[in-house]
Amino acid sequence: MSDTLLGVKDLVVEFSTRRGILTAVDKVSFDLERGEVLGLVGESGAGKSITGSAIVGLIDPPGRIAAGTVHLAGQRIDNLPSEKMRRIRGDKIGMVFQDPLTSLNPLYTVAKQLVQTILTHKDISKKQARDRAIELLDKVGIPAADLRIDDYPHQFSGGMRQRVVIALALCADPELIIADEPTTALDVSVQSQIVGVLKKMCSEHGASVILITHDMGVIAEAADRVAVLYSGRMAEIGPVRDVIKHPQHPYTKGLMGSIPTITQEGDRLTQIPGSMPRLTDRPPGCAFAPRCEMAMDVCRQNHPEEKDVGTARVACHLMRKEGAVA
Amino acid sequence: MLAFIIKRFVQSIVVMLVVGLIAFVMFRFVGDPVDQMVGLETSIEDRERLRETLGLNAPLPMQYWNFISSAAMGDFGTSYQFKRPVADMLGDRLPATLELALVSAIFALCAGIPMGVFTALYKDSVLTKLFQAISLVGISLPTFLIGILLIYVFSVQLQKLPSFGRGEVVDIAGWSTGLLTVSGLKALILPAITLGLFQMTLIMRLVRSEMMEILRSDFIKFARARGLTPRAVHFGHALKNTMIPVITITGLQLGSIIAFAIITETVFQWPGIGLMFLQAVQDVDVPIMAAYLLMIAFLFVFINLIVDILYVVVDPRIRIEKA
Ligand SMILES: Nc1ncnc2c1ncn2[C@@H]1O[C@H](COP(=O)(O)OP(=O)(O)O)[C@@H](O)[C@H]1O
Numbered sequence: 001m002s003d004t005l006l007g008v009k010d011l012v013v014e015f016s017t018r019r020g021i022l023t024a025v026d027k028v029s030f031d032l033e034r035g036e037v038l039g040l041v042g043e044s045g046a047g048k049s050i051t052g053s054a055i056v057g058l059i060d061p062p063g064r065i066a067a068g069t070v071h072l073a074g075q076r077i078d079n080l081p082s083e084k085m086r087r088i089r090g091d092k093i094g095m096v097f098q099d100p101l102t103s104l105n106p107l108y109t110v111a112k113q114l115v116q117t118i119l120t121h122k123d124i125s126k127k128q129a130r131d132r133a134i135e136l137l138d139k140v141g142i143p144a145a146d147l148r149i150d151d152y153p154h155q156f157s158g159g160m161r162q163r164v165v166i167a168l169a170l171c172a173d174p175e176l177i178i179a180d181e182p183t184t185a186l187d188v189s190v191q192s193q194i195v196g197v198l199k200k201m202c203s204e205h206g207a208s209v210i211l212i213t214h215d216m217g218v219i220a221e222a223a224d225r226v227a228v229l230y231s232g233r234m235a236e237i238g239p240v241r242d243v244i245k246h247p248q249h250p251y252t253k254g255l256m257g258s259i260p261t262i263t264q265e266g267d268r269l270t271q272i273p274g275s276m277p278r279l280t281d282r283p284p285g286c287a288f289a290p291r292c293e294m295a296m297d298v299c300r301q302n303h304p305e306e307k308d309v310g311t312a313r314v315a316c317h318l319m320r321k322e323g324a325v326a
Numbered sequence: 327m328l329a330f331i332i333k334r335f336v337q338s339i340v341v342m343l344v345v346g347l348i349a350f351v352m353f354r355f356v357g358d359p360v361d362q363m364v365g366l367e368t369s370i371e372d373r374e375r376l377r378e379t380l381g382l383n384a385p386l387p388m389q390y391w392n393f394i395s396s397a398a399m400g401d402f403g404t405s406y407q408f409k410r411p412v413a414d415m416l417g418d419r420l421p422a423t424l425e426l427a428l429v430s431a432i433f434a435l436c437a438g439i440p441m442g443v444f445t446a447l448y449k450d451s452v453l454t455k456l457f458q459a460i461s462l463v464g465i466s467l468p469t470f471l472i473g474i475l476l477i478y479v480f481s482v483q484l485q486k487l488p489s490f491g492r493g494e495v496v497d498i499a500g501w502s503t504g505l506l507t508v509s510g511l512k513a514l515i516l517p518a519i520t521l522g523l524f525q526m527t528l529i530m531r532l533v534r535s536e537m538m539e540i541l542r543s544d545f546i547k548f549a550r551a552r553g554l555t556p557r558a559v560h561f562g563h564a565l566k567n568t569m570i571p572v573i574t575i576t577g578l579q580l581g582s583i584i585a586f587a588i589i590t591e592t593v594f595q596w597p598g599i600g601l602m603f604l605q606a607v608q609d610v611d612v613p614i615m616a617a618y619l620l621m622i623a624f625l626f627v628f629i630n631l632i633v634d635i636l637y638v639v640v641d642p643r644i645r646i647e648k649a
């Protein structure tokens with residue numbers, strides 16, 4: 001094994017709905033190195049959260065993983081029995097969700113939720129678990145952690161609650177953290193603090209992170225590599241600097257055009273005209289073709305293969321000639 | 327928190343005063359109390375003297391005040407029919423109704439909560455379908471019909487359980503209980519199921535819908551994502567969050583159970599206050615009717631108060647804000 005922690009290969013997630021089978025994630029593949037932060041971006045409904053849930057085995061009926069594999073540290077985990085998978089969740093993979101206001105059980109103290117989680121995965125005494133809980137809260141930057149630990153979630157501010165959520169995700173020192181839009185619900189003023197906490201915790205623990213967001217600013221700040229999802233498919237994946245400076249896929253270019261921090265100040269946000277196709281009636285060719293200024297006939301007929309273009313991997317027919325698009 | 331309790335307490339007293347007014351109007355103006363108490367041969371002077379001693383010549387607000395204050399002291403006057411203090415008669419009958427109501431409520435909770443949890447967790451199981459069929463029966467069949475059906479099956483056909491009365495009772499410090507004898511317990515089963523079935527259905531449906539709602543919530547998803555066991559997730563995190571509405575509803579229903587016991591008590595000839603009330607209505611025995619009204623109202627108000635306080639104890643969000 002190399003230093004690959006997570007390998008997702010040709011992952012397909014389907015939902016059976018009244019209008020037929022809906023493919024929310026369509027043959028998505030990527031690897032994640034140990035200690036790496038991978039940003040996962042795309043507009044709302046692109047399949048980011050479903051990808052994350054599929055990795056931890058939390059796709060509920062009527063959804064299911066229809067094809068593909070997920071390997072964690074060399075072990076295949078997408079087909080494990082539910083009890084085995086439960087032991088991996090929280091222990092090897094931690095998750096952080098979008099809304100800290102609703103992520104915590106309102107009726108239990110922070111201490112109770114932390115201790116319960118720690119004891120689920122670690123064979124230690126209650127007292128030790130509590131000490132560890134205080135230590136975790138302290139590390140994620142909660143002042144007077146030993147006093148605040150017995151408070152209820154509603155007694156914390158949004159930013160503080162998200163720190164508690166991160167502490168909960170880190171209870172058992174997971175190797176992988178999946179953070180699903182961890183800053184979206186927060187005030188702008190605390191967003192970068194939370195990203196900072198997440199990054200610091202992961203580098204200290206040597207954990208890898210999948211950072212799901214639609215905020216390219218967060219990606220630019222925190223991620224090593226970025227994967228762009230469009231309509232459940234991988235459009236482009238590559239090192240952050242390259243993807244931001246030299247996006248290859250027309251959709252990525254459109255996305256980069258809409259980051260305020262990258263374009264000059266005062267520039268209006270470029271919007272890509274049109275909207276993502278509904279997942280039940282995706283066009284036969286490239287899903288982005290209807291909105292793409294450079295679409296060719298082939299784009300409307302065939303789904304493009306992913307190709308290596310420099311440091312990135314891109315799924316676009318324009319990539320036929322290596323890096324031909326300028 | 328104390329301010330909250332005091333506020334609710336004052337509200338409760340206001341409600342009781344209003345109900346007292348209704349009972350007073352009923353007592354004072356449904357027929358002439360004096361006519362009800364004396365025979366036809368009593369002279370006008372004797373009637374006038376009685377009127378004076380009963381305070382019926384005092385100004386109305388004064389009479390209302392006397393009525394309320396003596397009721398608050400447990401004096402509801404004398405039954406026209408039986409010539410006994412109403413309070414004593416209620417005291418004799420109350421244990422039967424309270425035991426029936428309590429056992430019904432316990433039955434409703436003990437059956438309703440697990441059934442609600444089960445039907446929420448295993449939506450497609452055969453047992454779920456069965457529970458839902460039972461709940462449909464509980465909701466749609468009227469109480470007296472359920473009672474008669476149960477009597478038909480268990481008393482008439484199977485001859486296992488008695489169809490009327492309380493069985494043997496034991497007297498403990500003035501409280502006659504049927505809970506300590508076999509025949510008393512047997513006699514309790516059918517009435518308790520009859521009375522509790524509707525509440526059980528209600529609790530089951532409530533727990534089911536609350537539970538399904540909460541299982542979809544973010545904190546349950548996060549709890550599962552942390553690898554907590556299904557038991558911890560379902561019973562620790564989810565069920566506890568459904569308990570607030572369940573406590574509220576069950577508590578409030580306890581009042582209705584006692585009030586609705588009238589029907590069950592009639593079907594099973596259960597010697598409780600409901601049966602006594604019905605007889606009083608037939609005899610136009612107004613003091614008993616007024617006392618019953620006051621007592622039911624008091625139970626509702628009292629239970630409401632307790633439920634509100636419990637609510638605060640269970641939910642830290644309210645507890646801490648109100649502190
Ligand atoms: N429970 C569900 N039933 C049917 N379709 C679903 C369900 N959950 C998600 N989807 C579909 O999956 C798509 C991707 O969802 P999601 O991964 O949450 O998007 P996002 O990229 O915004 O996180 C959605 O557009 C939706 O159509």
Ligand SMILES: [Mg+2]
Binds near residue numbers: 048049050180
């Ligand atoms: Mg999402």
